[in-house]
Amino acid sequence: MMTKVRYLAIPTAFMAVFFLGPLLSLLTISFTEGYPLGFMPSINSYLHVIFDSYYLEYLLTTIAYGLIVTVLCLLIGYPFAYYMARYARASYNVMLVALVSPLLIGVVVRTVGWTILFGSSGLFNQTLLALGIINTPLQILYTPLASTIGMVQVLLPFMVLSIISVLSNMDASVEEAACSLGAGRLTVFLRVTLPLSIRGVASGCVLVFALTIGAYLTPVLLGGGKSRLMSPLIYQEINSLVDWSLGAALSVVLLIVGVTTMAIVPRLVMRIWRT
Amino acid sequence: MIDVRNGTVMVNIPLGLNRAHGSSSSTKPNAAGFLRVKDVCRQFDSIFATRNVSIDIAEGEFLVMLGPSGSGKTTLLRIIAGFETATSGAIEIRGRDVSRDPPNKRNIGVVFQNLALFPHLTVFKNVAFGLEMRSVPNDEIRVRVREALEMVRLGGMTERLPSQLSGGQQQRVALARALVTRPDILLLDEPLSALDRDLRSEMQYEIRRIQQQLGITAVMVTHDQDEAMTMGDRIAILCDGQLSQIGAAEDIYSHPNSAFVARFMGAANIFPVESTKMQNGETSARLASGFETTAIVSPATAEGSLAVLIRPEDIAIGDAAADMRNRAQARVVDQTYLGAFTRLVVDIDGGPNLAVLLPSRSRPARLGEMRLEDRIAVGWNSDAVLVVPA
Numbered sequence: 001m002m003t004k005v006r007y008l009a010i011p012t013a014f015m016a017v018f019f020l021g022p023l024l025s026l027l028t029i030s031f032t033e034g035y036p037l038g039f040m041p042s043i044n045s046y047l048h049v050i051f052d053s054y055y056l057e058y059l060l061t062t063i064a065y066g067l068i069v070t071v072l073c074l075l076i077g078y079p080f081a082y083y084m085a086r087y088a089r090a091s092y093n094v095m096l097v098a099l100v101s102p103l104l105i106g107v108v109v110r111t112v113g114w115t116i117l118f119g120s121s122g123l124f125n126q127t128l129l130a131l132g133i134i135n136t137p138l139q140i141l142y143t144p145l146a147s148t149i150g151m152v153q154v155l156l157p158f159m160v161l162s163i164i165s166v167l168s169n170m171d172a173s174v175e176e177a178a179c180s181l182g183a184g185r186l187t188v189f190l191r192v193t194l195p196l197s198i199r200g201v202a203s204g205c206v207l208v209f210a211l212t213i214g215a216y217l218t219p220v221l222l223g224g225g226k227s228r229l230m231s232p233l234i235y236q237e238i239n240s241l242v243d244w245s246l247g248a249a250l251s252v253v254l255l256i257v258g259v260t261t262m263a264i265v266p267r268l269v270m271r272i273w274r275t
Numbered sequence: 276m277i278d279v280r281n282g283t284v285m286v287n288i289p290l291g292l293n294r295a296h297g298s299s300s301s302t303k304p305n306a307a308g309f310l311r312v313k314d315v316c317r318q319f320d321s322i323f324a325t326r327n328v329s330i331d332i333a334e335g336e337f338l339v340m341l342g343p344s345g346s347g348k349t350t351l352l353r354i355i356a357g358f359e360t361a362t363s364g365a366i367e368i369r370g371r372d373v374s375r376d377p378p379n380k381r382n383i384g385v386v387f388q389n390l391a392l393f394p395h396l397t398v399f400k401n402v403a404f405g406l407e408m409r410s411v412p413n414d415e416i417r418v419r420v421r422e423a424l425e426m427v428r429l430g431g432m433t434e435r436l437p438s439q440l441s442g443g444q445q446q447r448v449a450l451a452r453a454l455v456t457r458p459d460i461l462l463l464d465e466p467l468s469a470l471d472r473d474l475r476s477e478m479q480y481e482i483r484r485i486q487q488q489l490g491i492t493a494v495m496v497t498h499d500q501d502e503a504m505t506m507g508d509r510i511a512i513l514c515d516g517q518l519s520q521i522g523a524a525e526d527i528y529s530h531p532n533s534a535f536v537a538r539f540m541g542a543a544n545i546f547p548v549e550s551t552k553m554q555n556g557e558t559s560a561r562l563a564s565g566f567e568t569t570a571i572v573s574p575a576t577a578e579g580s581l582a583v584l585i586r587p588e589d590i591a592i593g594d595a596a597a598d599m600r601n602r603a604q605a606r607v608v609d610q611t612y613l614g615a616f617t618r619l620v621v622d623i624d625g626g627p628n629l630a631v632l633l634p635s636r637s638r639p640a641r642l643g644e645m646r647l648e649d650r651i652a653v654g655w656n657s658d659a660v661l662v663v664p665a
Binding site for chain 1: 356357358377378379381382383384385387388389391392393394395404405408409452453456462
């Protein structure tokens with residue numbers, strides 16, 4: 001028994017020093033005022049975050065952003081995952097590489113790519129101009145649209161891989177059984193395929209949502225400075241306004257939103273679909 | 276028997292499972308061609324999985340499709356079910372061409388090889404699924420599900436999940452689910468292959484009993500010849516996507532039309548024939564080794580290479596061999612006790628090795644005293660030897 005537990009010593013120590021430690025100090029700082037200049041215990045930062053409509057708007061915008069990206073990833077990712085799990089044979093590995101390749105490219109390089117495509121003199125706008133569909137270039141870059149597209153692209157693999165892992169363990173003849181009993185395609189999907197893959201859908205959604213609300217680089221680089229999202233706000237509070245206490249409180253609130261989603265959503269989904 | 280097949284002996288059957296005819300189809304049911312497989316081909320790239328197969332199945336008949344793996348039997352079943360589409364040819368159910376219909380429009384019941392129960396639904400919901408799809412009222416669903424579960428002797432387990440049932444119980448749920456909708460045709464794709472031997476023969480009997488009780492037309496796929504003989508009214512033997520032979524078990528066993536069928540339907544001694552000749556009204560076949568035996572030529576035999584088939588149980592040894600038309604001396608090279616039977620392999624002087632199957636208790640043979648290398652007389656009559664296409 002002792003021997004087995006020993007394997008966990010190094011990972012546990014690593015997590016304690018580099019994850020739990022910073023998290024605890026973050027929590028401590030969030031209950032102070034004026035850190036790092038002062039160290040007065042206070043809950044003022046939380047009162048600001050919760051009751052100041054300015055911060056509340058950032059929080060709600062972030063959650064909405066997370067939901068939109070999650071839904072888009074699900075709508076694009078599910079059919080893709082279904083195809084890969086059911087029909088892709090020789091093409092499976094090619095599709096897998098295509099799917100995860102955005103993750104292998106740095107965010108800066110990826111953003112340059114988007115700029116080339118969607119900038120005012122980019123390929124997309126030039127084509128539309130040349131075709132006479134528009135007269136002035138569309139502003140796509142540095143809008144919420146651009147940052148949403150960017151996030152969906154980056155997070156799609158997480159959704160797809162979560163769903164594939166469940167679908168490929170699911171017996172395709174169960175769908176055939178439903179069909180032989182008189183169910184049409186849509187009914188088969190809603191009554192059999194979706195309920196049996198709901199675990200993958202739930203974990204994919206939670207993963208994408210948590211990663212979206214915590215994302216910093218892609219929303220800033222593609223969405224520009226105007227986006228009202230939590231991560232850029234926290235960065236600004238700490239690095240520009242030097243209000244660590246408020247930044248820490250915002251971080252804790254964001255963390256709670258993420259952790260709560262992870263804890264609740266899968267259970268909720270299971271309960272609903274079990275019936 | 277005939278009454279059951281025509282569906283008139285319905286008094287004994289749970290009410291809900293009486294098969295309602297007429298409303299779904301205006302075509303009069305055709306007893307001879309209730310289910311027609313017409314010249315069906317299925318090609319994957321250039322390979323034929325099924326090639327020009329035509330089978331007529333009568334109403335209430337239990338047809339077993341038997342063949343080795345890769346013989347196309349499962350493909351054919353899937354084409355009948357509608358999970359796959361024939362490259363050419365047609366499927367007719369009750370006189371209606373259903374070739375272009377998806378499975379959910381064919382009014383079939385399917386029992387899958389791995390059962391394919393819905394793992395997230397209770398036994399009740401599994402069985403009720405097909406009725407819900409047909410918008411049957413809830414009260415009637417409850418009654419019919421209960422009757423179906425009673426029919427498969429599985430009352431009182433309605434609220435369990437499939438994973439909480441034993442293999443045999445899951446089998447019964449799959450059967451109830453396939454039958455509760457009163458399908459025109461019941462299709463079974465090697466449904467018993469996952470069960471151990473005792474349970475397997477119990478379920479063979481159960482499926483047969485229920486099929487006869489309902490008078491439902493059934494098609495089953497199996498690679499097990501014992502199972503085929505136990506369950507089928509007729510057996511269709513498939514080889515390389517083609518129909519080799521179709522008929523009652525006894526017909527096929529006694530009159531196989533090829534060496535393949537003979538080998539597949541029970542053990543047989545099969546040897547290539549070098550030549551045949553007629554002599555004094557008798558056919559004599561000469562084997563490659565030069566050994567000759569009198570034989571009967573199968574009507575299926577045409578030009579081309581031939582083989583002789585001698586069933587091991589038709590060979591006599593010792594004193595009993597003396598009266599036989601063909602006699603030879605042989606050396607015992609192997610002896611295997613199989614319980615009721617004992618299997619010998621004997622090496623015929625100047626001839627091939629023959630497998631011989633004898634009742635273990637047959638006294639005259641004195642099997643218990645026989646030793647390897649013993650010399651014995653063996654013999655068989657002309658009608659035990661069949662010349663068939665190789």
